[in-house]
Amino acid sequence: MSLIVCGLNHTTANLNLREKVHFPLDKTEPALSELRQKLGIPEAVILSTCNRTELYCRTESHTALNISGWLGQYHQLSNTELEHALYHYKDSDAVKHLMRVASGLDSMALGETQILGQVKQAYSIARQAGMVESFMSRLFECSFSVAKQVRTDTEIGANPVSAASAAVRLCQQIYPDLSKVTALAIGAGEMIELTIQHLLGQGLINLLVANRTVGRAAVLANAYGGQAIALTELAEQLPQADVVISCTASPVPVLGKGTVERAIKIRKHKPMFLVDLAVPRDIEPEVSSMDDAYLYTIDDLESVIASNLKSRQTAVKSAEYIIEEESAAFLEWERASGVVDSIREYREKAEQLRLQAISKALQQLSSGVDAQKVVEQLAHTLTNKLTHGPTTQLKKFGSENHEQAILIARQLLELNHEKE
Structure with a gap:
C-alpha cells in the first residue's frame, strides 16, 4: 500500500484555478464516497481551503495520475488545465508534506495556525465518511502532535502573520486611523472573526456584521460591540462602509459591481477598501476596475504577508528538524505494523x-x-x-x-x- 498526495496550492495555481477545484464542506463527504466508488480507494482525506486543495490517498494499485485524473473529471477540468499546477508526493515525502502543512510551514502566511484547524476538520469529515482506517488515523494524529510540538518548541508563531492581519495592514495604507472608519464584515466564520479581532486591535470602533443567518451575525456582532445585519440589507448599508471584508461559503458572489457602484455614488466617491478572502470569490472581480474601490483578493495579500515573515525564517530549520525526526518515527511504525499482520x-x-x-x-x-x-x-x-x-x-x-x-x-x- 502506498500513500499518495495529489494537489495544488497558492504557489502553483492562481485564484481562478483554485476556485474551480475547491470542495465546499458540504460536498466533501459525497466527493469522498465517489472517490471510493470509482477508484476503490479505502482511505482518503480531502483538504480544501482558500489556498490549497489536496487529496491524501492510501491505495494499493492506483497512481498519482489516476487520482489527479479523478480530480479533473470531478470538477470537469481538462488535463491541460490542471497538469501545470498539480504536485504529487508519495510515501515518506507525502508524510513529511502533511506534517509541514499541519505545522503551517507550507502556508502563504508561514507558521499560521488556522490551517491546523482546517486539517483537523478535513480529517473529521473523512472519518464520518468511513474513509479513515488505522493508517490514516495514525498519520493524521501524528501530524497534529507534530504541529503542536513545532508551535511549542520553535519561534514559528512569533510576530503573528495571517491573511487577516495582512488585510488589516493593507487597509491602514488607505485609512491609517481605523477609529474614524466603519468596517463591514460579511460572513461569520473563523476568518472573519480573526479579521475583526485584528481591526479592533488597531483601533476600529464602528463595526457591521452581515450574514445570511442573522442570528450568527448577531452573536459575532455582540461579542465585539458591532451591529448585525442580514445579507439582504447589504445594498442599503454598504454606503456607510469604508472597509469591507468578506469571507463566506457562498458558491456565487454576494457583492456585485452594480451594488458597489451605487454605494460609491452615494458616498460621493469617497474611497472604499474591499478585501475578498473567500474561495470561491464573494465580490465580483469587475469591482477592481472602479476608480474609488480598492479590491484585494487572497492572492493579492501574498506580497504583504512576505514582508512580515523574515522574523520567522530562523525558526524554519528547527521545525524542519522536528518534522524529519517525527516522519521517520511514523515510517518506522508503518514498517513494523506490516510485520504485525504477518505475525498474526x-x-x-x-x-x-x-x-x-x-x-x-x-x-x-x-x-x-x-x-x-x-x-x-x-x-x-x-x-x-x-x-x-x-x-x-x-x-x-x-x-x-x-x-x-x-x-x-x-x-x-x-x-x-x-x-x-
Missing part, C-alpha cells in the same frame, strides 16, 4: 493446527486408545505440521542457491549455530 497470520495458522491436533487426540482418547500413545502422536503431528512449511521452503532455497534467503531463514528459526 502465522499465529492464527499455528492455532488452527493445534486445535485440529487436539480434536483428533480427544477422539482417539474417547475411542479407548492408550493415553501415552495419543500424547506421543499429538506431539509428533504438531511437530511435523509446524516444520513442514519452513522445511519445504529451505529445500527450495537450497535447490535455487538462495544463500541470503537461507541465512534469513536460519535467523527466523533461531538456528544460530554454524553448520559443521
